[in-house]
Amino acid sequence: MSTHPALTRNQSLVLKALDRADGPLSAYTILDRLRDEGFRAPLQVYRALDKLQEFGLVHRLESISAFVACARPDCHGHEMIAFAICQTCGRVDEFSDEAVQESLSAWVSANRFMPAKTTIEISGNCAACAELTEKA
Amino acid sequence: MSTHPALTRNQSLVLKALDRADGPLSAYTILDRLRDEGFRAPLQVYRALDKLQEFGLVHRLESISAFVACARPDCHGHEMIAFAICQTCGRVDEFSDEAVQESLSAWVSANRFMPAKTTIEISGNCAACAELTEKA
DNA sequence: TGTTAAATGTTATGACATTACATATCGTTG
DNA sequence: CAACGATATGTAATGTCATAACATTTAACA
Structure with a gap:
């Protein structure tokens, strides 16, 4: 339970963006919020999101095509x-x-x-x- | 339960396309299958799908962005x-x-x-x- | 039949996601 | 340490899904 590799820079940035948000964010909104950190293309966001979902740190809300940080800090099962x-x-x-x-x-x-x-x-x-x- | 206005031409065509299919179809796939019936634009499909969902005759599968005809012929509740x-x-x-x-x-x-x-x-x-x- | 609401047609555009390919980073092993 | 492979990144282009805006037609009905 709850174990995953250390996050890379991009993964950390995306996760932080979701943590700071008070609701779900679309991939493109995340991209916009990370322009200052050097993000340029959607793929940088989608790749990080894929990994974060794999680790159980982020969930995708299918019905609104958006993403949220997992609400349960240390319980990253599936x-x-x-x-x-x-x-x-x-x-x-x-x-x-x-x-x-x-x-x-x-x-x-x-x-x-x-x-x-x-x-x-x-x-x-x-x-x-x-x-x-x-x-x- | 199970009552809805008569379907319009476009609505009938879209529903038939879904009925004929052996699985879920994307809106654009439906569009392609209805070219011969005069369909030209995505909106013709989406408008029909909106109504059909309202009537309970069609469901949208959020996780794959596709549509299926309702499997229960005469039970069109919500x-x-x-x-x-x-x-x-x-x-x-x-x-x-x-x-x-x-x-x-x-x-x-x-x-x-x-x-x-x-x-x-x-x-x-x-x-x-x-x-x-x-x-x- | 005239009036209004619903449905349709069409163009353009917006929003979401991936393919393909080049480059860089890092851990492992010879 | 060097060479290798695996993973992560950068970037451009493209593909897929959905709606806005506006003109026109059809249907319902007083």
């Missing part, structure tokens, strides 16, 4: 993780639910499917934003 | 649906699992999140393809 994404404020909640995990595992075994990556994303409005919109 | 996507043969299994649904609903209520759309996709190898690769 378990099943779910995300709640607020369409209004952009805030993302990362959570891991045993019950969801078991239910999906059950289907997977029953169908002899060999899972490689599982995506669970709930888009909607977070508690705070939902409250605001229903007052309108 | 329940929580999960997909198992084979990376090898492209086959997609659509399923609805009560337990998964309840587990996620529990998290959602506990966190007062207002869900709009839920994405559940398992990428990997289907039983048939898994068998082949492990023999190698």
